[in-house]
Amino acid sequence: MDFNDSPDEAAFRTEARAWLSSHAPANELTPGETIPDTEEAQRGRAWLRQLYEGGWSGLAFPTALGGRGLSGGEAAIFADEEGKYHLPKGPFTSIGTGMALPVIARHGSDDQRTRFIEATLKGDLTWCQLFSEPSAGSDLAGLRSKAVRADDGSGDWIVNGQKVWSSWAHLSDWGILVVRTDPTLPKHKGLTFFVVDMKTPGIETRPIRQISGASEFNETFLTDVRIPDSNMIGAVGEGWACCMTVLMGERLGSGAHKSGVIPLLNYAAATPDGCGGSMLDNGAVRLSLAEALAEEQGERWFQARLRTMVSKGENPGALAGMVKLAYASRYQKTSGLGMELRGLDAIAADPVDAATADLQYDYIYSTVMRIAGGADEVLRNQIAERVLGMPGEVRVDKDVPFEQLKG
């Protein structure tokens, strides 16, 4: 066991640090600064461009496809160092590099790779994900949006349906899209995967008003959207396999988070207990916070174990889902605890009290952390089935033609 870099890793880290120190600061967002979505997305593109020009794009991506072909360990080192800066990264950058690229690389044609990979790495193309639907979330394969061949002999596809939870769809250039092309087959088998230009006529995105007050998610309506056959990824009916490639990227990437337990210790210390001390003197508060902090530490070292597995070429599989499962519930619990220890003031604080405003936001936002990128219940099933080898769920719809399903 060794936390120190190997000589090669150390050299790589030094190189990464040097480059970042001369490029990252000018691209940083000011903490607490709120800028319009359009500007944030613009700055995200600019940062991708700089990464590309500096040779820091697609680190673990094969060289034949325009990446650097480095190991997962080196990619993790760069992510470590990059994470020390407050850079404009988010779904508007990561859906492209973390989801669209792997699926195009694995299932796409040479022509598609040429058209999309470099442009995405450069930040010229940003992406959104058109997967979930109002009645197909955890059960994604139950989606109903459909594509049929145009009857004009062009080979084009005509898509109709509705997608939801498409982060930043209103500011993205292209979307990765999965739709049903054959309802006579069982649900997983009748799906096909496309990339779609978001400026295509018939695509309308409407922001969703979220409980946080923000609107970074959209619903996307697709009405007679025409997609050329050359934008189909993989073969007809290969949509589910494509989705699995995408979701694997999501699972591995969704461990990142910033709100930790340490700020809550300071928050408790700054809250009077009415007995001349602070809430950090309270035994119940101390025990709850310490247990959360101990879990947070465990999760950090668990991620180090996962990284080690990846760097040895092992696939952590459903183990990776444990990170988000543990984190999301703890995030909800600790932000709720923070509000409680603050007292009634947590409900309507002084306008200058940014810490309480942050906690209120965290408590609201934690709900979606438990749902997005694999709901708690889905992750528990996966851990039970794939890590512990317990039986799969009863799937009454598995071998039934989709068009015969109820609902």
Add this chain to the structure above:
Amino acid sequence: MNFDLSDEQKILAEQVRGLLAERTPYDRLRTLIDANAEWDEPLWRELAEMGFLGVNLPEAHGGLGLGELHLGVIVQELGRANAAVPFFSSIVLAADAIRLAGSETQKAEWLPRLASGEAVGCFASAEGPGPLLGRGVALSDGKLSGSKRPVADAGVAAIAVVQVGDGLALIRLDQPGVTRTRLESFDQLRPHYRLDFENAAAELLPGRNILQTLLDRAAVQAAFEGVGGAEACLEMGRGYTMERQIFGRPLASYQAIKHKLADVAVGIELARSNAYYGGWAAEVAPDDLPAAAAAARLTAIRAFEMAARENLQVHGGIGYTFEANCHFYYRRERLLAVNLGNRVVWADRLLAQQPGTQGKAA
């Protein structure tokens, strides 16, 4: 970075696991309980012969000179098997105390005997209800007076390391001034004793300010033991629910069961990761040890608690019988939850290590 056990550590774990699987099956544990046995002496002798008792002790004193992670993988296997041996008392606590605080003479006299298993040590600190560290035992002019209870494994021990105030004393138990009284032990595989000292001859371990370090290092090992026990519970619960048919299908196919065991699995991985880090810190980053040990302790208590309780729960009524194997862990878990101070103590210790907070001193 390479955050994984070494191949050598993994092989060591397999060796220990293999030996324990053969020598201490659950029926053996039942036999020991029925016989009101002090310990599984043949197993202890075998562990000694294999060199496992001295794994982290210096070569100069008869040990193998390996580190805390090597020790940890052994302790984890002992936890998995619920072995009835005084390893934690003798090696993790007594030998480590002598190693950390003993004079050269004391080390030379006792470490080789502890490493060979010829002598067993125990560790005495609590004095009845209340904190781990008692205040009533005094050492004066080389004479020890007062009472300690409960003390694990004192029946088979030749020596005790006794906490006296902030220091530690070393005492031979086989002398007129020492009375050992066996207590009814909640953990039926780890006998506990009351030790009464009446002007018993004892010597101070001269090292100062090592008590907390000793407990930190032991907390990491207790985390390894807890992870081993929790893994055994998870495996047992999984195995039972896979076999057991209920309402026409395996019990393991119900989400209520799957989700419970998935949560146990997550708890184990967090605890294991903290234990690894604690072992690493104990070896090479002593400044990180207090926080690492506290985090390992807290997550391991949580994981083993959840695993021991839910394992019995998924067994249903059979889990409440002596013939089933859940109870060994259900009882051992409570011992581990309190044997180095409860989680309130370790919560304070963890928070006290955080810079910039007004953490209470632990």
